[in-house]
Structure formats: structure tokens, C-alpha cells
Amino acid sequence: MQPIQAPFPATRLRRTRKSGAIRDLVQENVFTVKDLIWPVFVCEGENHEEPVPSMPGVFRRSVDRVAEAAREVFDLGIPAICLFPYTPGDKRSADASEAWNPENLSNRATRAIKAAVPEMLVMTDVALDPYSDTGQDGFVIDGEIVNDLTVEALVKQAVSQAEAGADIIGPSDMMDSRIGAIRAALEAGGHQNVMILSYAAKYASAFYGPFRDAVGASGALKGDKKTYQMDPGNSDEAVRLVARDLSEGADMVMVKPGMPYLDICRRVKDSFGVPTFAYQVSGEYAMIQAAAQNGWIDGEKAMVESLMAFKRAGCDGVLSYFAPAFARLAG
Numbered sequence: 001m002q003p004i005q006a007p008f009p010a011t012r013l014r015r016t017r018k019s020g021a022i023r024d025l026v027q028e029n030v031f032t033v034k035d036l037i038w039p040v041f042v043c044e045g046e047n048h049e050e051p052v053p054s055m056p057g058v059f060r061r062s063v064d065r066v067a068e069a070a071r072e073v074f075d076l077g078i079p080a081i082c083l084f085p086y087t088p089g090d091k092r093s094a095d096a097s098e099a100w101n102p103e104n105l106s107n108r109a110t111r112a113i114k115a116a117v118p119e120m121l122v123m124t125d126v127a128l129d130p131y132s133d134t135g136q137d138g139f140v141i142d143g144e145i146v147n148d149l150t151v152e153a154l155v156k157q158a159v160s161q162a163e164a165g166a167d168i169i170g171p172s173d174m175m176d177s178r179i180g181a182i183r184a185a186l187e188a189g190g191h192q193n194v195m196i197l198s199y200a201a202k203y204a205s206a207f208y209g210p211f212r213d214a215v216g217a218s219g220a221l222k223g224d225k226k227t228y229q230m231d232p233g234n235s236d237e238a239v240r241l242v243a244r245d246l247s248e249g250a251d252m253v254m255v256k257p258g259m260p261y262l263d264i265c266r267r268v269k270d271s272f273g274v275p276t277f278a279y280q281v282s283g284e285y286a287m288i289q290a291a292a293q294n295g296w297i298d299g300e301k302a303m304v305e306s307l308m309a310f311k312r313a314g315c316d317g318v319l320s321y322f323a324p325a326f327a328r329l330a331g
């Protein structure tokens with residue numbers, strides 16, 4: 001695009017910034033509550049809520065409380081919720097079989113939300129890290145995170161989530177070929193309308209720290225996730241991954257983390273024109289909240305500005321822990 005403009009003073013670009021009314025009128029992007037997916041942490045217990053220390057304002061909630069919170073935020077206009085289980089230590093194992101237990105926390109929460117708020121979209125997480133004893137997203141054999149065996153487990157996990165009533169399956173594991181395998185199993189199992197939002201370009205990032213605390217994976221995790229999550233130095237590779245996941249049957253794709261990777265969001269949107277999401281991850285949330293708590297930035301303004309940035313970068317929607325706060329502010 002090559003905007004044409006007369007030389008100063010015929011053109012004064014400040015004219016269209018003079019008042020709130022004209023600024024509203026010429027604003028190019030809008031971020032609304034309808035663009036949000038709210039990630040929540042689910043724990044065992046009843047009528048129970050506990051704060052996540054490294055994420056001020058975020059809680060782990062028992063299944064009944066998650067369903068209540070879902071009702072509340074849906075009434076505020078948030079269309080979708082994404083579930084992350086805090087699996088008790090005795091349910092983590094080498095074979096990660098709790099991942100496809102129909103009665104696991106995630107599946108119980110899905111059913112409870114669907115019963116309380118049938119119209120709300122429920123998204124679930126496909127990866128073994130909440131269930132494995134290594135904190136890795138896949139099986140570890142002789143020090144290697146093995147791909148094909150892991151994909152077999154991920155397929156079982158995804159099918160159990162669809163059976164529990166999930167609307168959107170979110171594979172966050174970054175194994176090769178899992179989208180195609182999950183898509184085929186969903187078709188075969190009669191879940192042809194279940195969507196896949198692929199964590200297609202997920203980077204090996206330091207910004208996931210608080211999340212790993214929230215789901216209790218920090219203690220377990222040995223080493224890093226660099227053999228499956230992306231190198232922060234890469235951009236062409238993100239395009240290849242998105243192309244691959246779309247060709248295997250992903251309905252929507254995600255870039256993660258969000259704010260440090262807005263260039264990737266824009267590139268993905270421009271290259272493919274598919275529904276594109278960003279995950280404003282735990283560390284991004286924690287940074288803004290920590291600075292706000294110290295009085296160093298205005299937390300509300302930073303939240304709104306950060307969410308708008310995703311729209312400007314081409315995202316259709318955002319997963320953000322700020323979802324309820326944004327909805328209350330906007331409402």
C-alpha cells in the first residue's frame with residue numbers, strides 16, 4: 001500500500017487525531033470481548049478456589065467453581081473457555097494414561113460447563129505434560145521425546161475430550177503429524193464437527209514459567225522443550241508448520257507466545273488468511289500484573305493496549321488470562 005499525501009501543510013496528519021470522536025471514527029482495528037478465549041486452571045475438590053502466586057488475579061478452581069465462572073464470563077460476552085488441569089501427583093505416571101481417562105479433571109470440567117452453559121465453546125488442551133511424570137509433552141525414551149508413540153496417546157486424549165463434549169481441540173504438544181492423526185480419529189469416531197485449533201507455531205519460551213507453576217509441572221520438568229517447540233530465532237519455520245497443520249486438517253491456528261511474536265501473527269495471517277489466534281501466555285500476563293502492582297504501569301491501560309496489538313497484527317482472537325478483567329472493563 002502506498003498512501004498518497006500532499007506536502008505539509010495541506011496534509012496535517014494530526015487533524016484526524018484531534019478529538020475522541022474523530023479518533024473513534026478513523027480507528028482501524030477493534031478488540032472486543034467476542035475475540036477472547038479464557039484459559040482456566042482446574043483442580044480437584046469442591047467449592048474450592050486457590051490463587052496462583054505467580055499470576056496475580058488467576059485461580060485454580062474446582063470443577064463446580066469452573067462451571068460457575070464459565071456462566072459468569074459467558075454472561076459478560078466471552079464466547080469460549082480453555083481448560084488446563086492441575087493433575088494431582090498420584091495421577092501422573094510414565095504412561096500418562098490419566099490423559100484419556102473419561103473421568104479426568106478436564107473431561108469432568110467440560111461436562112460441567114456444557115451442562116451449565118451449553119452455548120459456551122469449550123476448548124481443551126492436548127499434550128501429556130499435565131499427566132506425565134517428566135513434565136514433558138510426550139513420552140521420554142532413553143532421553144528422547146519420542147514422536148510417533150506420543151501421537152498415539154494424543155489421539156486417545158483428543159477423542160476422550162471430544163466424547164466429553166469439547167468443541168475445540170487444542171493440540172499444544174508440537175509433535176509431528178498429530179493434527180492429521182487426531183482429525184482422522186475424530187472423523188472415525190463421529191466427531192466430524194469438532195474443531196481443531198492447532199498450536200502450530202509454538203516457541204520454546206521462557207514466558208511459560210508461571211503456567212508451569214499453575215499446572216504443577218515446574219517441579220517435574222527436567223531439561224527443556226527445544227526438540228519439539230520452536231527456536232525463537234525462526235520465522236520461515238513458523239510458516240512451514242502452519243502450512244503443515246492446515247494441510248492435515250486444522251480449522252484454526254495459533255501463534256504462542258503472543259506479544260514477542262506479533263511479527264509471526266502478521267506473517268501467518270497474510271500467508272494463509274485462516275482464523276489466526278495468539279496466546280498471550282502466563283509470563284506476559286505476569287509481567288503486566290507485576291509492573292501494575294508496583295505502580296510502574298497502569299495495568300488496565302496496558303491490558304487493553306496489549307490486546308489491541310493482537311488485532312493490529314492480524315489475529316482474529318486471543319487466549320488471555322485477562323479475559324474476565326477485559327470483559328468487566330468493557331461491559
Ligand SMILES: NCc1[nH]cc(CCC(=O)O)c1CC(=O)O
Pocket residue numbers: 125126127128129137172173207208209210211212225280281282283
Ligand atoms: N502443553 C503445555 C502447555 N500448554 C500451554 C502452555 C503455556 C501457557 C502459558 O504459559 O500461559 C504450556 C506450557 C509449555 O509448553 O511448557
